[in-house]
Amino acid sequence: MARQKLPPTQTLTMKIDDVDVTAKPGQTIKDVARDHDIIIPGLCYLDGLSIWGGCRLCLVEVEGMNKLLASCSTEVAEGMVVHTDSPKLRAYRKVVIEMLFAERNHVCSVCVSNGGCELQDMAVELGVDHVHLPYMDPDVNLDSSNDRFRLDHNRCIMCTRCVRVCGEIEGAFTKGIGGRGIDVRIINDLNMPWGESQTCTSCGKCVHVCPTGALVEKGTAAAEMDKRRAFLPYLTIMREAQR
Amino acid sequence: MTPEELIQIAEERRGQQAAVGKRINVCAAASCMSRHSDKIAEEMSSHAESLGDKAEGVEVRCVGCMGLCSAGPLVEVDHPADEAAGNDAPKTMYRGVSMDDADRIVEAAAGGTTVEQLVQPTDIPYFSRQKRIVTENSGYIDPESIEDYIAADGYSGLVTALTEMSPNDVLHEVTISGLRGRGGGGFPTGLKWSTVAKTDADKKYVVCNADEGDPGAFMDRAVLESDPHRIIEGMTIAGYAVGASKAYIYVRAEYPLAIARLKKAIRQAQKYELLGTNLCDTPFNFEIELRLGAGAFVCGEETALIASIEGRRGVPRPRPPFPASYGLYGKPTLINNVETLATIPWIVRNGGDALASIGTAKSKGTKVFALAGKIVNNGLIEVPMGISLREIVYDIGDGIPDGGTFKAVQTGGPSGGCVPGNLLDMPVDYESLQEAGTIMGSGGMIIMDEASNMVDVARFFMEFCKDESCGKCTPCRVGTAQMLDLLEKLCAKSATEKDLELLKELCDVVKACSLCGLGQTAPNPVLSTLRYFEDEYMGSLVGGVSGDGRPVPDVETKAGAPDRIER
Missing domain, CATH: 3.30.70.20 (Alpha-Beta Plaits)
Structure with missing residues (x-):
């Protein structure tokens, strides 16, 4: 008897900032977060354009990963636990913004x-x-x-x-x-x-x-x-x- | 090509070699060639010819790197006929051979004597303490002759794999060998291979990363120039194991000799049907193309390398997805470093267990290092993993020249760090080096004596990273430039404690937030020198004194500094 094939995964569940959320496979962390009214900062990302991943403002912490990941380019996975707004991330984002201001001449x-x-x-x-x-x-x-x-x-x-x-x-x-x-x-x-x-x-x-x-x-x-x-x-x- | 044909070619070539009475091997790798070893070889040939009967049985040929680059050009005289007959046939190595010496070396070889004042002793630790796997043919075969390579058991690994092993068998051998990526990361090669092997795709690629760019590193260049067929064999075995049929060698354009030899090697392999369709009468097809880098260090990063091969701007992209699942042209791609691939033929020939029996618990096999800087024996060495740094510096390297004292050894290039004197007994393996705040890296080892200013060393590497940053991500683009400014301020002794604090903060941000390995590791030279030589940083502040009152070495002029470190 042929082995029965398992059906493909339709939805998955994960946790963003201690909120249990559902997501579709193939969505990025940023997309899923936005669906649940969690807005992750970012400057290079824009709806309708390809993903660049260069500004590094949308970095998030994913439990079990030793590196910060860009939420605009990282696909979600079942059981993923994401933190988008830790004190460490806030501090890093501030420095990155400061870097942009210090780099060229921004005279508002x-x-x-x-x-x-x-x-x-x-x-x-x-x-x-x-x-x-x-x-x-x-x-x-x-x-x-x-x-x-x-x-x-x-x-x-x-x-x-x-x-x-x-x-x-x-x-x-x-x-x-x-x-x-x-x-x-x-x-x-x-x-x-x-x-x-x-x-x-x-x-x-x-x-x-x-x-x-x-x-x-x-x-x-x-x-x-x-x-x-x-x-x-x-x-x-x-x-x-x-x- | 059948196994029988391969054996026939090997035996034929060995027979030809055994007929040579006296053979003069001239190193024709880049380092010796920069001192005109190719011209010396030509002069030797024509002189041997002009001697006529007197030089009967003398053959002059070019071989690959013999390792001891600082003593180049190197020439070795051996006696294949006597060796084949089992007679005592001592080899003689000559160092620092110039054009003027060419004729008398030929005459001495013909007459069975030696030119005493040029002899390079080969019973020194530099030669005896090495364990040569990747460089086993280096200096022994003519890199432009496929027959020489076959006579040295070359391509037997490929033919065995294709005719007697399944792809899974090959994967198994590589996995049990414990081989880890030699490009710097140290990712288990077997795991990487099986990841690519298990992906479903209509097309897969193998890429050899030969974009060696660390300052002071030249291991890959030497392997490519001395034994190019080894890479081709390793890549073809890799292609068979993971199910790829097309491969690219991404080699930097600054290595013209390596490119020329690779091109020739690929043509020869095609002619012998070791590349092409239906290899060894199996359904396996494999072809290799060369791609030249245009001088960007970041293209050694795998996603930037892929972009460059595809003809796009060589900038990295966020990972995941990793190239093993989404790589070249969106297909699963296996990317290995030159040295990793060069180990593969040996593993298939001798079995994975043989490699696993060398080295430490977690770091198996051997590693090629390029010794540079303040050390007597500058050049290339291959040593078993787990050897101590002290053995490398003082035994193999023969210590510091001009009575200097050892201060630190820099490993891993701009991604690595410095190891100070009190850690010299540390074993050289991936974990130990990481614990000490540096990395194995691709194999550059720069030895520094007490005249080196460690802040200046950090400044040199930061300048390198700033110049090589692609500019895609903010932390690396701006952070490296800012850190360089601060280090320059320190070197000019005009920095304050606040500047030092800012430097430390930037190190943390750039390390944590950068997009690719270049940025993530760019602060390492600063962090490791801060860890072991903080007193020099303190002494570089305005009105600062180093902790133990030792004077901080002067910073050399900007023009002189890179030269001192690189050589």
């Missing part, structure tokens, strides 16, 4: 994204009231060559949302990453001025997914740049539905 008061900036919001949320790391004050330039948009490297946190939206959603592949380490920069095509790019469609998606004032529309003054991030999940859902 004159930034067009002041008040509409995810980095700023995150800092407030995590209680970063001052930066105790030395500011690195790098000499960073700004690309104003595009007719409609501006790329200000001073405000860039290298979340690469613009790179991903440009390739994955618009399909233009204009935005890319150049250099490495502390000298890493967002580049257009083969590192040319944005205005000279032959591939850019000027769709503006990169501007609206950018969490900070690194990519903005021209003609905006301090605190005037409003970003419409909700378009992306909508676009992704509609495209999926069409398929």
Whole structure:
């Protein structure tokens, strides 16, 4: 007699911050947490884009693992016990936010994204009231060559949302990453001025997914740049539905 | 290729070798070649020819690395015919051979005499204390000749595996051998192999990680240059065991000689049908391609390496999923280091038990180390696991030159740490090194004497990590740059206690939060020097004095420091 095959697992149970939750196999920790109103911080993750895992703000503790795991990229497993908000994690997240502020020149008061900036919001949320790391004050330039948009490297946190939206959603592949380490920069095509790019469609998606004032529309003054991030999940859902 | 054909080739080659009366072996690996050993070999050949009858039976050939790189170029004269006949046939090794010495060595070999002033004694601990498995053919065979490799029992492991063993048998031998990854992590090789073997996929890959990049490490280069067929055989056995049919060797472009020899070796193996379709008349197919790295250290990290092979920017991605289930082109992929794969043919030939009988309870077999820095015998050594650091430094390495005193040995490159003098009797195995705050790493060992400033050593490695950080994750990108600034401040004696506190805090954050191994281990050189040489850090503060009043060694100029450490 042939052995009976076990049915595949449909749902699983786990624990996030001492709350028993259910999840579907294949979901990430971040997704499951959000389904249960537990919001894990993050800057590089954006609904509708591929997972990058670079900002390290969404790190969580998983019992039995000796390393912290990025909740945006780690799939859940049966019986997993996750802590998303321990004092240790809070302290690490604060330093990571401070690192981003110290890395380049973030001057909120004159930034067009002041008040509409995810980095700023995150800092407030995590209680970063001052930066105790030395500011690195790098000499960073700004690309104003595009007719409609501006790329200000001073405000860039290298979340690469613009790179991903440009390739994955618009399909233009204009935005890319150049250099490495502390000298890493967002580049257009083969590192040319944005205005000279032959591939850019000027769709503006990169501007609206950018969490900070690194990519903005021209003609905006301090605190005037409003970003419409909700378009992306909508676009992704509609495209999926069409398929 | 059938087993009979392989034996025939081996016997034919051994017969040819046994007909040679006097053989002059010239090291043609990168280190000796940088001192023109290839030209010396050419000169020897042409001189032997010009001598005519007087040099009858003299053959000059190029071989792989003989290990003692600081004494190069090395030349060894042996007598295969006498050896084959069972006669007493002492070998003579010559050190520091120059172009001017070429002719007289040929004449001496032809006349059965030696050039006394160039003789390198081979009865010293450097040679006698080694245990050679991975480097068993290094210096004995011509790396560009597949027949030489076959004559040294090469490919017999592969043919045995294909014709007499099932993939499970091979997995079993590798598992019981206790072999652990030689690239640094020390993950059990058998476990890694069986993980890949058990995944269901239409295609699987084997990748050889030959992107050796630790400062002062050159083990993999020597193996690739001296015995390239060994890697091909190891990879093919691995492919058979895990069910892969395609493999890549990811080798850094800075190793042109290794690349050239690998290319040649792959062509030769294809010609002999040791690579290709239906190997040994079995349904097993296997092909190997080379991929060259473009000079990024992070591409030694397995997920970055995969991205680089796929033609994307070489940056790591979060794990899990691990490459064993989701690797190259999304398929299950086995990634092993050069040295790990080079051990495989020996395991299949001699059995897993044979390797398990060498070493300590948890670290089996041998490990190749590259001795560099302030040590008399610079070069490559292969020693059994569990040997003490003291034996490596003082017996095999012959101590510190110019009457210096030993201060510390740095292992594991930028991911490792320093071991001070009072721990020299510690056995060299994965666990002991980890306990001491460092790692086995890929095998670089940099020996430092009392003139070394340990803060400067930490600064050197941090500069390396900062330069090599890919920039993807925040802690590594910003943290390494910040830590380097602080270490430079310390070296300039302008740091305060607050700076030291911040350095310690950053070490913790970068270690815990970074995305890949590069960032997670970047603070290790700082942490280990802080652990053993905190007084030097204290002495480097503004107005600071080291704990025991000892003066802190001066920091050399920036231009001089890397050179001193790397050599």
